[in-house]
Amino acid sequence: MASLEDSLSPLIQKWLEWDQDSATRSEIEQLRDSKQAAELEKRLKKRIQFGTAGLRGRMAAGFSCMNSLTVIQASQGLAKYLKDFHSELVPRGVIIGHDARHNSARFAVLAANAFIAQGIPVWFFSGPAVTPTVPFAVTDMRALAGVMVTASHNPAQDNGYKVYFKNGCQINTPMDKEISDSIDQNLEPWPNAWAELPASEHFHADTYKQLLPRYTTRVWHYSKSTVHDWIYPRPFVYTPLHGVGGLVLPDLCRSLGITDFTSVKDQLEPNPDFPTLPFPNPEESGALDLAVQTADSEGKTLIIANDPDADRFAAAEKVDGSWFFFTGNHMGALLASHLFDCLENIDTDTRVAVLNSAVSSTMLEKMAVAKGIYFEESLTGFKWMGNTARKLEESGYYVTFAFEEALGYMFPEVCYDKDGITAAMVFLSAQAKWAKQGLTPYTKLQQLFAEYGHHETLNNYFRSPNPETSMALFDAIRSGPFRSEMRLGSYKILRWRDMTEGYDSGTDDKTPKLPADKSSQMLTLWLDREVRFTIRASGTEAKVKYYIESCGASCEQAIDAVCDTLRAVLKEWIQPFSPFLTYNKQLPTSSGYILELD
Structure with a gap:
């Protein structure tokens, strides 16, 4: 107890001196009185980092x-x-x-x-x-x-x-x-x-009361500007996942005459406990189960969703009797394709640019190059893409779109951050347009794959017990033979980029074009057979995240490459160097194929 008195008492005293919230004061007092030194140390010795x-x-x-x-x-x-x-x-x-x-x-x-x-x-x-x-x-x-x-x-x-x-x-x-x-x-x-x-x-x-109509008007005018002849989308089901999107999107749709939709009743009102969800993230398995049940009961074949603060957007479509859940990479390609079509109306001298993050699909770059549009890669997060878009605009570019694989899409004509409300309205406009062409979102995606190659992704994470274990993994990878031998399993490593150390074997001066960040951990490898693999330590969660993408002539070929890459990473990196990392044994690829891991 001496260590508690000596090192923690001043911190406890300072907390109780400054904190006037009765609930959190009581928490610290109870921990003090029950002599829970380890918990007090965890709560008081380190500050939450800004x-x-x-x-x-x-x-x-x-x-x-x-x-x-x-x-x-x-x-x-x-x-x-x-x-x-x-x-x-x-x-x-x-x-x-x-x-x-x-x-x-x-x-x-x-x-x-x-x-x-x-x-x-x-x-x-x-x-x-x-x-x-x-x-x-x-x-x-x-x-x-x-x-x-x-x-x-x-x-x-x-x-x-x-x-x-x-x-x-x-x-x-x-x-x-x-x-x-x-x-x-x-x-x-x-x-x-x-x-x-x-x-x-x-x-x-009273700012929000005045501001919200200006925002929704901007969203509507922008989404309408992306089609020549606007028509109503097909019937759909909407869920805001107990978040604030339910306070905005349904009313916005109804104000535009879009009435043939159903909101998931048990998830429509904001509820901070998220009672119907295992995890309030539309990327997570099971998050859209109630939406699927609602759609099946009403015979609807399209679902759209926002995350709880409505800055992310997700969608699913029933295809041949089964539900297909679009990934962020799928949706990024679909929205980009739709926006590229409407660029025919702008001045031919306008320099157009698009962005996506370093862990998102390479498909956007291929689509942009084919259209003569400037593409730029950004570090992960819209803090990078928003500011990069601003710099490009200062250089004379019109930035039409940016996205990242975590269901985030930015439309600078509305705002310079990810925007799930605008994404939903643009998607509904695009879906209606595709319907006139005899396409659904799913068949439009297959059309894009046929044109640019089938892009398969497998994005997931390893759970890490602490930041030290995550750091040890990256240190072990760097000190291992992989960079010198330029091999991972049966794959030849064509390019090795280390955003922590500021090294890139693919540039003339061996320096990454993106800004290095010694405070984070991120490695990207380009492998033969058109595979790219990124592994990074999460800055907000106890996870080491990985992102695998392959491009093949067929879905099967691309799936095989993705699965082979993950098995090689597990065998050569994770199991020998970080036995304390845990991971899911069953993983779905972006086409729905389930990869079984030993």
Whole structure:
């Protein structure tokens, strides 16, 4: 108990001095009184890190978790940073929105207090909002910054704090470090930090009511502009997965005369407990089970879905009696194909650009090159793609689209972040157009495969017990014979890129074109037989993620290459070097083929 008294007592005292939330104060007091030193150390010794994704983590008491105090500290640091470094733009104010998760509304009010304390106007969303409306509002209202309180598709016990700058993009380096330093210098709550409701001329509480119609109008006009003759989509089922999308998309559809759809009744209203879902992420197996049941009972053959904060979009189609679930890579290709068709209407001198992330399908690049469109690869995350799109626009490009494989799609004409509401409306417009051509989304995808090669993907993850184990795996891979021998199993490694060490065997100077990041772990290998394999450590979860893509003349050929690659990775990398990593024994490829692992 001496170590508890010596090293943790000052931290406990500081927490209890600063925290005025009775629930989290009680948590720390109970841990102290029951002498749970290990848990107190985990909660108090390390601070939750503010990075390019802002904050995200489990809601609990302690400096390492998401709670009222850490939200206050982050907001004070951000407010002080904006006041000190962008004082001339302070009158533009800050947008603050939140989703329907536990504590989201409370965290948003506490954030507002910090900005008001610095004399920064707050344009506040009083009700639950879809995430894309915040970056939209930043550009639409020419605000200095935006904050969205959301944990997107994370489990119910999590929450987060997402920050946008004046360009409508998520903050990126080096601004994240500068804000983090400012947070460290403003940890003690300011006077009125815990106020229940801001009472100030700087607080504008009715912003969302005015802003939402402007956002939905923009979405509708944009999606309509992508077709020559707009017609109604075929009947479909919609689920927002207990999130805020149900507050926006059904009304938007009905306002446009789209009425032949059914919302999944048990998932339509926001519910922060996500009671019908094993995991509130449309990528996860089982997430769309209720939507499938609803569609089957009503004879509908199309499903669309948003994740809980509506920045992601998913779709499924019934094909020959079975449901086919489109991956993010499938949808990226489908949406790009639709948008490319409508580019015939723009000035021939316009330089058009598209983007996707380094772990997303290579198919977009092939499609762009065939159309004479500039393609650029980006690091993972829309903090990179949004800012890259802005730079391309400054160079004279018209950026029409960006996507990443995790069901995220960006349409810069609406906002510079992933946007599941716009993606849904563009998809419905595209589906109606394809129907006039005798195609469904599935048959359109097969048509694209016939033209550009069948692209098969297998994206999943290994569970890691801790960051040290993940780091040990990457160290072992780098020190192994693979890079020098340039072989993995039966495959020849044609190119090796290490984004952590800043090495790329495929460039003249052996330096990656993308910015290296020593704080993250990411390796990409290009193999013969048109296979690309990426492995990276997740920055927000206890996972090592992997992404395999092959391109073959047939579906079967592409599936074989993907499966062979994963088996080689397991045999030569995972099992010898990281016996503590666990993984799923049955994995579906993007065509639905189930890979059985020993």
